[in-house]
Amino acid sequence: MQPVRVPELIGVRFDGMGRAMGQAAAAPVLREQGFARVFGAAEAGEDVVAPPPVARRRDGVGYLNEDALLAMLTALHERTGAALAAGRFPVVYGADCSVLLATVTALKEAGGHAGLLHLDAHEDATPMARTDSGEAANMEIRLLTGLDGERPAADMPVPLPALGPDEVAILGVRDAAFRADLDVPSVAGQLFIRTAEEVGAAPRDCAREAIARLQAVTPAWWLHVDLDVLSWEAFRACGAPGEAQLPGGLSWEALTLAAAEALRSPGCRGWSVAIYNPDLDPDRSDAARIVEFARSTAG
Numbered sequence: 001m002q003p004v005r006v007p008e009l010i011g012v013r014f015d016g017m018g019r020a021m022g023q024a025a026a027a028p029v030l031r032e033q034g035f036a037r038v039f040g041a042a043e044a045g046e047d048v049v050a051p052p053p054v055a056r057r058r059d060g061v062g063y064l065n066e067d068a069l070l071a072m073l074t075a076l077h078e079r080t081g082a083a084l085a086a087g088r089f090p091v092v093y094g095a096d097c098s099v100l101l102a103t104v105t106a107l108k109e110a111g112g113h114a115g116l117l118h119l120d121a122h123e124d125a126t127p128m129a130r131t132d133s134g135e136a137a138n139m140e141i142r143l144l145t146g147l148d149g150e151r152p153a154a155d156m157p158v159p160l161p162a163l164g165p166d167e168v169a170i171l172g173v174r175d176a177a178f179r180a181d182l183d184v185p186s187v188a189g190q191l192f193i194r195t196a197e198e199v200g201a202a203p204r205d206c207a208r209e210a211i212a213r214l215q216a217v218t219p220a221w222w223l224h225v226d227l228d229v230l231s232w233e234a235f236r237a238c239g240a241p242g243e244a245q246l247p248g249g250l251s252w253e254a255l256t257l258a259a260a261e262a263l264r265s266p267g268c269r270g271w272s273v274a275i276y277n278p279d280l281d282p283d284r285s286d287a288a289r290i291v292e293f294a295r296s297t298a299g
Contacts, residue, residue, distance in 0.1 A: 018055030027094035115221030
């Protein structure tokens with residue numbers, strides 16, 4: 001039986017690449033297509049709005065669009081923590097995977113426990129020393145876990161690290177070529193990872209395996225869906241560049257089955273959906289498909 005939850009929607013207007021719009025426009029566009037109504041809300045309240053973007057790195061070594069990133073994390077951490085403290089189920093939408101630095105740490109502070117079920121085409125564990133962009137959304141897993149002693153390159157407004165390696169499960173990975181270009185080895189030996197091919201063949205089984213592993217170590221965990229886990233044929237409005245070059249990927253059906261399995265677990269305490277770029281979706285067909293995915297998954 002699916003847990004009874006009172007959702008609290010939190011839109012996030014932030015683009016980690018420093019673009020004027022891009023992913024920063026995702027939340028209002030998704031609402032226009034009915035995202036809030038999926039959860040029985042006519043309005044979703046005020047969005048978390050980051051300051052104007054700056055498409056560069058601090059001194060060439062910090063995070064891309066750093067000031068906006070830190071401001072977004074501060075506000076989202078507070079909003080997520082308040083929702084959890086009130087006994088609600090946060091649903092965060094828009095922006096990119098860097099939102100996890102705020103949501104997972106808020107979950108950890110709320111009850112002393114946290115974990116992460118991460119549906120993503122990438123491992124997102126790039127060390128800062130290997131990054132070619134400084135984009136936080138390429139390294140949030142490493143920051144959350146402190147793998148290999150990784151520490152933030154800025155004074156983060158959230159407590160990191162927040163997770164042990166056994167408190168993370170990643171499903172849908174297909175980024176071998178991306179990592180090879182940066183000379184970044186896989187962290188599959190340190191974290192639980194299932195590839196896109198494995199998840200596509202058995203989405204429910206992979207999700208159940210991941211959930212069982214998380215439940216063995218933590219009573220509360222966050223579900224995150226990076227829409228680049230989908231194949232290019234299924235979803236063209238991905239927020240990140242170069243996704244067309246990643247082979248394979250999940251179908252909407254496989255993603256829905258895996259995510260719905262996760263949401264049925266009482267251990268799931270929050271959900272985020274990220275990496276939608278309305279600039280690449282002029283007819284809003286992909287936005288409508290995201291809303292349908294949310295309806296099918298949450299229903």
